[in-house]
Amino acid sequence: MELNTFFNTLSEAIEVSLSYLTSPNRRTYFVYLLSSFILAYYVYYKSKNKGDFLKFLFPKNIWLGKSAFVDYAMVMFNSVFKVLFIGPYLILGLYIAFYTNEFLLEKFGYATFNLNKTETIIYYTITLTIVGDFFTYLTHLLMHKVPFLWEFHKVHHSATELNPFTQYRIHPIELLINNAKSLLVFGVLTGIFDYLSNHQINKLVFLGVNVFGFLFMFLGANLRHSHIKLTYPSFIEKLLISPFQHQIHHSNSPEHFDKNMGSKLAIWDWMFGTLILSKSTKKIEFGIEDKHNEFTSFLGNIVSPFINIFNSIKKYLLFLSSH
Numbered sequence: 001m002e003l004n005t006f007f008n009t010l011s012e013a014i015e016v017s018l019s020y021l022t023s024p025n026r027r028t029y030f031v032y033l034l035s036s037f038i039l040a041y042y043v044y045y046k047s048k049n050k051g052d053f054l055k056f057l058f059p060k061n062i063w064l065g066k067s068a069f070v071d072y073a074m075v076m077f078n079s080v081f082k083v084l085f086i087g088p089y090l091i092l093g094l095y096i097a098f099y100t101n102e103f104l105l106e107k108f109g110y111a112t113f114n115l116n117k118t119e120t121i122i123y124y125t126i127t128l129t130i131v132g133d134f135f136t137y138l139t140h141l142l143m144h145k146v147p148f149l150w151e152f153h154k155v156h157h158s159a160t161e162l163n164p165f166t167q168y169r170i171h172p173i174e175l176l177i178n179n180a181k182s183l184l185v186f187g188v189l190t191g192i193f194d195y196l197s198n199h200q201i202n203k204l205v206f207l208g209v210n211v212f213g214f215l216f217m218f219l220g221a222n223l224r225h226s227h228i229k230l231t232y233p234s235f236i237e238k239l240l241i242s243p244f245q246h247q248i249h250h251s252n253s254p255e256h257f258d259k260n261m262g263s264k265l266a267i268w269d270w271m272f273g274t275l276i277l278s279k280s281t282k283k284i285e286f287g288i289e290d291k292h293n294e295f296t297s298f299l300g301n302i303v304s305p306f307i308n309i310f311n312s313i314k315k316y317l318l319f320l321s322s323h
Helices: 002-022 030-047 053-057 067-087 091-109 115-146 147-157 164-168 172-196 211-218 243-249 265-272 300-319
Strands: none
Touching: 002 030, 002 067, 030 053, 030 211, 067 164, 067 172, 067 300, 091 172, 115 147, 115 172, 115 211, 115 265, 147 172, 147 300
16 A cells, blocks of 8 residues: 555656646746747847857756756655645645635625626736736745745755756745745635635636736746846836746845846835846856855755755754853
C-alpha cells in the first residue's frame, strides 16, 4: 500500500511538472512560450544583432548553466511539494467563498440588486486582477522588507541567469505563503460576487483563466525571467511592468534593490515610490551578494534559509544574554 502511495504521488508530481508546459494556467504554457519566442525575435530584430537568432535566444550559459539546473530541480521538487502539501488544501478557497457568502447573507440579507451573468464575469475579472495584483505586491514587499521572509525569497533572487523557469525557483515556504494569499483573495472575492449575482455563476467558472491573465502571459510574461530586454514606452511602464523592468528588479546593484516589485501593474510601485523605468538602466547583472554562495546549489537553496534564520536567532539570544 505504501509503495502504491509513493508511485501515485510520483505520478501526480510528474503530471504537475508537465502541466507547466501544457496548462494555460501556467506561465510556461507552450502557447505563451511561442508568443514570447515571437516577441524575442522582435527584440533581436530591433537590436540589429547580426548573430544567429537561435544562439541569441538560447545561449548555453543561460539554459545549461548551473543556475538553470537549480531552476529545473526546483520545478520538480516543488511539484512533489504541491501534491503533498498544497493540492489537498486548494478546496479551502471554495470554503472561504462559501463562508464569505454566508456572512454577507446573515449580515445584509439578500442583495437588493443582482448582477447578471455577464456583469458578474466582467466585474469579477477586473476586481480579481486589481485586488489580486495589489496583494501580490504587498506580499512581495514584505518578502523584501521582513528579514525572516527575505531568507526564503532570497532563493528566487539567487539565480545568476534568468530563464522562464526561474519564475518557479521559489522556496517551498514562500510557495505556501503565495498560495495562502491567492486562496484568501480568490475565496473572499468569489464569495462577494457569488452573493451579488445570487449564485448565478458556477464556482468552477471563477477558477478559469481570466482575459487579463491570458493577455499578460501571452504578451511576453516569460521574458520577465530572461536575458531578452523587452521594454515598453515609458508611459506604459508607469501602468504595466515590462519584462525588462522585472529584470531590473533582479539586479544585484544596490540602486535596484526593492524596486519594480509589481506583478502585472506598475501603479503600486508608482504609489509606493519603488518604480524604475527601463530607460534609466542600461546594463544589469543578476543574483545576490557573493557571500551568499550557499544558494548556488539546489540543496543549498532548500536548506540555507532555515540555517540562516537559526543562526540569526542564536546570535540575537546570545546578544540578549550578554546585556
